[in-house]
Amino acid sequence: xxxxxxxxxxxxxxxxxxxxxxxxxxxxxxxxxxxxxxxxxxxxxxxxxxxxxxxxxxxxxxxxxxxxxxxxxxxxxxxxxxxxxxxxxxxxxxxxxxxxxxxxxxxxxxxxxxxxxxxxxxxxxxxxxxxxxxxxxxxxxxxxxxxxxxxxxxxxxxxxxxxxxxxxxxxxxxxxxxxxxxxxxxxxxxxxxxxxxxxxxxxxxxxxxxxxxxxxxxxxxxxxxxxxxxxxxxxxxxxxxxxxxxxxxxxxxxxxxxxxxxxxxxxxxxxxxxxxxxxxxxxxxxxxxxxxxxxxxxxxxxxxxxxxxxxxxxxxxxxxxxxxxxxxxxxxxxxxxxxxx
Ligand code: KG4
Ligand code: ZN
Numbered sequence: 135x136x137x138x139x140x141x142x143x144x145x146x147x148x149x150x151x152x153x154x155x156x157x158x159x160x161x162x163x164x165x166x167x168x169x170x171x172x173x174x175x176x177x178x179x180x181x182x183x184x185x186x187x188x189x190x191x192x193x194x195x196x197x198x199x200x201x202x203x204x205x206x207x208x209x210x211x212x213x214x215x216x217x218x219x220x221x222x223x224x225x226x227x228x229x230x231x232x233x234x235x236x237x238x239x240x241x242x243x244x245x246x247x248x249x250x251x252x253x254x255x256x257x258x259x260x261x262x263x264x265x266x267x268x269x270x271x272x273x274x275x276x277x278x279x280x281x282x283x284x285x286x287x288x289x290x291x292x293x294x295x296x297x298x299x300x301x302x303x304x305x306x307x308x309x310x311x312x313x314x315x316x317x318x319x320x321x322x323x324x325x326x327x328x329x330x331x332x333x334x335x336x337x338x339x340x341x342x343x344x345x346x347x348x349x350x351x352x353x354x355x356x357x358x359x360x361x362x363x364x365x366x367x368x369x370x371x372x373x374x375x376x377x378x379x380x381x382x383x384x385x386x387x388x389x390x391x392x393x394x395x396x397x398x399x400x401x402x403x404x405x406x407x408x409x410x411x412x413x414x415x416x417x418x419x420x421x422x423x424x425x426x427x428x429x430x431x432x433x434x435x436x437x438x439x440x441x442x443x444x445x446x447x448x449x450x451x452x453x454x455x456x457x458x459x460x461x462x463x464x465x466x467x468x469x470x471x472x473x474x475x
Contacts, residue, residue, distance in 0.1 A: 135450075137151070137153075139152065139442045139446025140197075141445045143249045145170040146169050146170065146440040147188070148168075150200060152449075160446075162447070163206070164204040166200045194232070197236075213449065214242055215446055216244070216247065218469055235464075244466070245453070251289075253274060253444060254404070256444035257406060259433060259447050262431060267285070268402035269282060269283070269292070269402070269404070270283050271394075271403060272407050278295040278301075279294040280394045286452055295346070300383055300409045301318055303349035304409065305317045310356065312372075322376075324373050325414065326413075328377030329374045332371075332375070332378050333374065335356065335381075338351050338386065349383065363375070387409075410433060
């Protein structure tokens with residue numbers, strides 16, 4: 135059975151085809167992605183209306199590309215899955231509308247998928263797939279959550295950010311350092327050349343005794359340090375500030391993840407979402423896991439940020455586990471705000 139997945143919740147159009155066979159972990163046949171980053175860069179952030187219009191332009195060419203790469207045709211598509219939320223309403227409507235129209239034309243069922251469930255299950259697309267149960271650290275541009283995952287569809291929220299997400303902390307810090315949008319990857323590249331102990335930045339809620347996060351104060355501290363550097367800071371100073379910012383974010387993410395492992399007694403950690411691509415986060419989590427006899431799983435680097443493969447995969451795993459059923463009801467809605475647990 136083949137599941138076509140369409141992702142359009144923000145500034146990436148992603149399409150993928152996943153094959154489901156019995157109880158085996160579903161397999162990715164092909165995926166294609168178009169990132170709108172360049173278009174939004176001029177504005178310093180995502181412009182929702184431009185995002186929606188661009189999804190319209192990209193989604194069908196990407197679908198053709200995926201089918202060609204998988205050496206399949208539309209007739210081979212058994213279920214059409216799409217991101218139902220959370221995300222930008224207009225952008226979500228494009229993916230949902232196209233998915234439901236396509237499914238109606240093919241007389242196939244549709245399934246709306248939660249974007250965060252896509253991220254959460256994306257490590258199952260990697261060669262080193264995890265097994266249930268595990269603790270999930272979900273770190274994207276809009277979310278920072280620790281979850282206990284028993285099985286597909288059984289998610290218990292252990293802690294989350296009370297203000298900004300980790301990706302937002304990367305992006306906002308990068309923006310005020312003049313590193314453009316999205317700043318996470320740029321800040322992390324620069325951080326590799328700087329000193330992580332150059333600036334004393336806060337580790338918000340590190341000793342709060344719970345598994346919640348807070349990153350808004352960190353951004354303000356970065357702003358204050360940046361102002362102290364004067365009108366024309368040196369490249370070295372900016373690299374040091376980038377390294378110090380990354381160190382603060384990563385330390386909180388690592389320590390809270392380890393605290394979640396202790397609290398649950400579980401031995402597997404699954405990291406997902408855009409910030410999961412951060413090499414310093416991976417380095418520190420791997421080192422800590424090795425010391426404690428824990429296993430850490432990540433999505434493949436190119437599947438950390440938004441993509442269609444994770445949506446097709448989440449749909450396939452929901453269908454396979456019986457957590458959801460696809461239906462031929464083509465009257466769709468989207469859910470811009472939608473809690474996962
Ligand atoms: O999961 P994602 O693609 O989109 C959302 O669903 O939000 O995550 C995007 C976020 C952005 O904040 C981006 O700056 C961050 O992930 N990001 C990174 C890295 N790559 C992407 N942050 C730190 N280091 C990276 N290497
Ligand atoms: Zn995402």
